[in-house]
């Protein structure tokens with residue numbers, strides 16, 4: 001399969017998985033478990049949606065690896081790995097806030113964020129009726145429109161961010177927001193990093209930063225931003241909570257100067 005064909009498959013599966021998530025949400029949400037902290041939840045739908053994605057991929061791409069938020073890693077033999085968050089923004093999902101998404105990326109080489117190369121990506125936000133896609137070297141797209149990050153921010157940057165679920169990290173994250181605010185016109189905390197990065201690619205945000213994201217939270221969104229002409233950098237990659245900073249060149253560089261931990 002070409003990169004474009006892998007992208008079409010990612011989009012197709014993300015759409016189908018998004019529809020399942022939306023349907024299950026309409027039927028009511030069942031909490032399945034808590035994870036790292038009581039605020040870090042997984043619903044029955046997270047598991048069912050990941051299962052659907054895994055089965056579709058197993059049928060279409062049996063030799064590929066898989067790295068999913070809920071079911072973990074399985075190495076493949078083809079050199080490709082699918083990096084999947086079945087519901088990014090699970091807390092929004094549980095509260096009935098429409099900002100949740102299915103995030104699917106296919107990457108090449110080692111299934112390690114520092115070593116892989118992203119090939120194609122899809123982020124589907126079913127309750128918002130939106131699908132964002134990207135293919136390496138061929139751009140990022142939404143509804144037939146090619147995406148481009150913003151380059152001018154005369155009134156200051158509209159920044160997106162997120163916080164970890166562990167209350168002991170909140171103070172540090174808020175201090176980071178305070179430093180970033182020096183270049184901001186305002187800040188948004190929408191609750192799905194995959195949507196934040198899609199919005200950044202679409203020019204609906206000028207910059208984004210968050211500590212402690214997992215590979216499945218940002219794998220698809222990072223390719224969207226890069227294919228829309230933006231930059232994505234990660235710092236402290238071996239620490240428990242690496243920092244991700246993204247934006248058009250100017251906002252990205254200014255955020256790195258203000259908040260990147262190890263520069």
Ligand code: IPD
Pocket residue numbers: 069085087088089090091161162163164165190191192193194210212213214217
């Ligand atoms: C979460 C979302 C949220 C971010 C958290 C993530 P999940 O993913 O992306 O925006 O702030 O750090 O864990 O847990 O809903 O898949």
